[in-house]
Amino acid sequence: MPKKTAKAKNAGKAKTMREPAIENVPMQLTVNGRACSVSVEPRMLLVELLREELDLTGTHVGCDTTYCGACTVLMNGAAIKSCTVFAVQADGAEITTVEGLERDGQLHPIQKAFGDCYGLQCGYCTPGLMLSTHQLLSEKPHPSEKDIRKAIAGNTCRCTGYQNIFKAIQTAAQNAKGN
Amino acid sequence: MLSQLGEEAKLLAGGQSLIPLMKLRFANPRHLVDINFIPETAYIKEDKSGLRFGALTRHAQIEKSATAAKIPILHDCAAGIADVQVRNRGTIGGSIAEADPSGDWATVLSTLQTSIRVVGKKGERTIPLDKFILDAYTTALAKDEMVREITVKYPRPASGGAYLAFKRTAPVYPTASVAVQLGMEGDVCKDAAISLGCVGLTAIKASEAEALLRGQKVTNKTITQAADAARAAADPQSDTRGSAEYKRTLVGALVKRAIEIAIRRARGEQVQVEHIYA
Numbered sequence: 001m002p003k004k005t006a007k008a009k010n011a012g013k014a015k016t017m018r019e020p021a022i023e024n025v026p027m028q029l030t031v032n033g034r035a036c037s038v039s040v041e042p043r044m045l046l047v048e049l050l051r052e053e054l055d056l057t058g059t060h061v062g063c064d065t066t067y068c069g070a071c072t073v074l075m076n077g078a079a080i081k082s083c084t085v086f087a088v089q090a091d092g093a094e095i096t097t098v099e100g101l102e103r104d105g106q107l108h109p110i111q112k113a114f115g116d117c118y119g120l121q122c123g124y125c126t127p128g129l130m131l132s133t134h135q136l137l138s139e140k141p142h143p144s145e146k147d148i149r150k151a152i153a154g155n156t157c158r159c160t161g162y163q164n165i166f167k168a169i170q171t172a173a174q175n176a177k178g179n
Numbered sequence: 180m181l182s183q184l185g186e187e188a189k190l191l192a193g194g195q196s197l198i199p200l201m202k203l204r205f206a207n208p209r210h211l212v213d214i215n216f217i218p219e220t221a222y223i224k225e226d227k228s229g230l231r232f233g234a235l236t237r238h239a240q241i242e243k244s245a246t247a248a249k250i251p252i253l254h255d256c257a258a259g260i261a262d263v264q265v266r267n268r269g270t271i272g273g274s275i276a277e278a279d280p281s282g283d284w285a286t287v288l289s290t291l292q293t294s295i296r297v298v299g300k301k302g303e304r305t306i307p308l309d310k311f312i313l314d315a316y317t318t319a320l321a322k323d324e325m326v327r328e329i330t331v332k333y334p335r336p337a338s339g340g341a342y343l344a345f346k347r348t349a350p351v352y353p354t355a356s357v358a359v360q361l362g363m364e365g366d367v368c369k370d371a372a373i374s375l376g377c378v379g380l381t382a383i384k385a386s387e388a389e390a391l392l393r394g395q396k397v398t399n400k401t402i403t404q405a406a407d408a409a410r411a412a413a414d415p416q417s418d419t420r421g422s423a424e425y426k427r428t429l430v431g432a433l434v435k436r437a438i439e440i441a442i443r444r445a446r447g448e449q450v451q452v453e454h455i456y457a
Binding site for chain 1: 194215264267268349
């Protein structure tokens with residue numbers, strides 16, 4: 001009996017909380033070099049568009065509170081937290097997700113370095129970290145230790161203790177130098 | 180558009196405070212007006228008297244700007260806000276208009292001569308910063324007005340400033356922060372501005388601490404006296420970031436360090452400032 005009441009209460013709540021239908025907004029964006037035309041709810045977050053509409057599930061949602069950086073993608077080359085940008089704000093933008101790093105089946109040097117240096121354990125934070133690394137190395141090809149610390153301060157890893165992530169970023173920078 | 184939409188509309192600038200607040204249902208605007216697509220709103224310009232920042236200038240843009248670094252305390256602030264990702268999106272105008280008690284810009288800009296140029300249906304007006312932020316999350320903006328530009332006057336010659344924030348990790352707001360701007364003449368302090376952040380509903384001007392420095396030779400003793408006065412001026416709340424007493428102690432230590440850096444900078448020394456992490 002109490003269960004039923006609770007259910008009925010919730011049902012009533014859901015009804016009163018429902019907002020009037022809001023029309024979808026058409027938008028265009030480029031994701032990993034591919035032009036996409038989509039129609040989204042204005043309230044949809046960029047990370048939801050990437051994961052749920054475009055099936056790019058490499059971008060993760062960790063905290064959903066602008067803290068952990070698991071949802072980091074590049075928007076016009078700059079690392080951003082895609083849980084804190086509305087999808088419609090990316091109208092006309094160029095987005096790069098972790099799926100866009102590889103070229104012709106070859107891992108990007110950053111991806112290869114993270115693998116080679118064991119810069120990950122569970123892997124949840126890895127896509128975000130690699131995209132933060134991407135912005136760092138495009139601005140500072142020879143980063144100091146301090147540069148690296150600053151660049152990944154917005155990405156939380158709960159497994160590695162960061163040491164191997166450091167090594168991976170340093171290795172990625174060195175490998176890029178060699179190229 | 181804002182005047183048409185009425186009371187329940189809110190502007191969306193960088194969204195790095197507003198979107199998290201909306202997720203928590205602390206903010207629940209019926210309409211959001213995204214102003215990111217308006218051209219010519221992100222710029223840093225200089226003229227004879229100071230610097231001008233377009234409302235949508237991102238923290239990252241200010242961090243990387245040699246022009247903004249002409250007032251070193253501005254670089255201290257921009258380079259220390261949250262993390263790379265947030266600095267790439269968040270804007271100086273949004274930070275000021277949001278008037279979050281834990282925001283960094285209001286604390287720093289209140290130690291300089293800062294005015295906010297706002298525009299609305301009735302035209303433009305310029306409001307000094309201390310008349311602009313009225314309370315936590317409350318500004319002098321009318322419902323149909325928006326921030327257009329932030330102007331900062333150059334401090335007098337032989338000035339130095341520093342902004343130090345104490346944080347648990349990069350993405351979170353500081354536990355406490357301190358901005359100091361001093362105008363020196365030799366060892367004597369001519370002008371002093373000290374602001375305390377995250378320890379009150381708005382940035383707190385530590386007037387008594389300023390008075391203890393003004394006109395005085397700056398020695399360890401005067402610095403300690405100023406730090407004590409600043410500690411007394413702080414009005415912190417106990418929360419998950421620390422107890423009120425802890426934050427007060429922190430404010431004293433930060434004021435000391437910031438004064439020391441400000442004096443060195445006033446002498447022309449290049450001093451790198453980084454936020455302090457727990």
